[in-house]
Amino acid sequence: MLATGSGAEGADFALAERVTAAVRSVLGSPDAMIPLHEPEFRGREWDYVKACLDTGWVSSVGSYVDRMEQDLAAFTGIEHAIAAVNGTAALHVCCILAGIEAGDEVLVPSLTFIATANAISYQRATPHFVDSERVSLGVDAAALAAHLDRIAVRSGGLCRNRATGAVIRALVVTHIFGHAADLDALGRVCDDWGLVLIEDAAEALGTHYRGRHVGGDGRLAALSFNGNKLMTTGGGGAVLTRDAELARRAKHITTVARSPHRWNFVHDEIGYNYRMPNINAALGCAQLERVPDMLARKRLLADDYRAAFAPLNSVRFLDEPDYGTSNFWLNALVIDGATLAQRDAMLAALNDANFMSRPIWTLIHRLPMYRDCPRAELGNAEALEREVINVPSSANLADRR
Ligand SMILES: *Cc1c(COP(=O)(O)O)cnc(C)c1O
Numbered sequence: 001m002l003a004t005g006s007g008a009e010g011a012d013f014a015l016a017e018r019v020t021a022a023v024r025s026v027l028g029s030p031d032a033m034i035p036l037h038e039p040e041f042r043g044r045e046w047d048y049v050k051a052c053l054d055t056g057w058v059s060s061v062g063s064y065v066d067r068m069e070q071d072l073a074a075f076t077g078i079e080h081a082i083a084a085v086n087g088t089a090a091l092h093v094c095c096i097l098a099g100i101e102a103g104d105e106v107l108v109p110s111l112t113f114i115a116t117a118n119a120i121s122y123q124r125a126t127p128h129f130v131d132s133e134r135v136s137l138g139v140d141a142a143a144l145a146a147h148l149d150r151i152a153v154r155s156g157g158l159c160r161n162r163a164t165g166a167v168i169r170a171l172v173v174t175h176i177f178g179h180a181a182d183l184d185a186l187g188r189v190c191d192d193w194g195l196v197l198i199e200d201a202a203e204a205l206g207t208h209y210r211g212r213h214v215g216g217d218g219r220l221a222a223l224s225f226n227g228n229k230l231m232t233t234g235g236g237g238a239v240l241t242r243d244a245e246l247a248r249r250a251k252h253i254t255t256v257a258r259s260p261h262r263w264n265f266v267h268d269e270i271g272y273n274y275r276m277p278n279i280n281a282a283l284g285c286a287q288l289e290r291v292p293d294m295l296a297r298k299r300l301l302a303d304d305y306r307a308a309f310a311p312l313n314s315v316r317f318l319d320e321p322d323y324g325t326s327n328f329w330l331n332a333l334v335i336d337g338a339t340l341a342q343r344d345a346m347l348a349a350l351n352d353a354n355f356m357s358r359p360i361w362t363l364i365h366r367l368p369m370y371r372d373c374p375r376a377e378l379g380n381a382e383a384l385e386r387e388v389i390n391v392p393s394s395a396n397l398a399d400r401r
Pocket of ligand 1: 115223
């Protein structure tokens with residue numbers, strides 16, 4: 001097709017240039033690559049890390065770990081937070097404490113970061129992939145209910161896969177890019193089938209669903225504080241739960257299941273060395289103080305992207321769902337199916353202009369280790385895999401306004 005020069009979005013070159021111009025109107029004309037997400041240390045990070053070094057308590061015991069857990073509980077309104085070495089370990093702990101056992105199946109989106117499925121596999125359970133919806137990119141509750149009606153039976157209070165006979169123990173949902181999944185609808189499916197709900201809230205610190213911080217609807221939830229997340233502890237994560245006994249268990253198994261004793265090493269089960277070190281928590285305490293400010297600036301950046309993309313018909317800005325408040329961790333564009341042929345031209349033009357941009361994850365059910373897992377129809381996920389691209393999203397980009 002020939003470019004008409006009329007400003008139509010039909011031609012490859014024209015649309016890629018329009019998308020790049022829209023991003024340029026938000027971010028300016030950078031001399032060096034703007035990353036998708038970079039950490040920001042503008043608060044008391046240096047003070048707290050130095051104070052931590054001065055105490056000598058840099059490992060798994062120390063006041064910053066306890067303080068960070070209290071601060072996280074206060075910030076989220078979820079009663080218990082247990083700090084962990086990273087988000088993947090926190091998710092693994094969620095799977096353990098949800099009672100996921102070898103041979104179980106666990107419902108999980110194919111459209112999520114690999115860690116969500118890996119945490120299930122660490123329990124020798126099998127991911128059972130389900131579809132996503134196009135508003136929040138989270139698990140599609142209606143499609144999930146229909147899928148379970150087709151493939152599952154209730155027996156003895158448990159949900160079983162009719163074909164494999166395996167117990168379907170739990171549903172893990174991810175709040176993708178900081179947009180809350182439809183928790184009420186998903187909670188109803190879990191209640192209906194006796195499934196444990198786990199929330200992968202790794203990307204969603206500061207995100208609310210109908211006024212409540214995400215992570216408290218599920219029996220357990222995981223946060224991540226990796227370097228690319230909203231706030232970072234270098235590496236780190238946390239388990240969230242409203243249940244005091246699960247919180248006690250989470251702390252116990254993340255500290256090698258050591259029974260308290262003045263000098264003896266006694267361990268009462270197989271535990272894990274998953275506790276967040278105090279030096280990371282020192283960084284985390286300072287970062288958490290800055291989260292409200294970072295959230296406010298990320299919202300301003302999202303406002304700019306929304307306005308810049310409003311005039312384009314073929315590419316839409318992925319906005320927050322109307323039931324929630326997103327943290328806008330990673331901003332995403334959704335390309336209209338009819339203009340998909342131009343996606344790679346867009347990615348090339350954006351990256352050439354120093355705006356780091358990349359497609360969403362490869363669907364997990366396509367990866368070799370997960371190819372043979374049970375799965376539902378994944379029509380939306382397969383479309384979204386081709387249609388979604390991320391653009392630079394750091395809070396500091398709002399300072400250019
Ligand atoms: C980052 C992330 C994780 C894993 O967190 P790490 O701290 O990197 O282990 C898990 N799930 C999702 C959806 C993530 O984005």
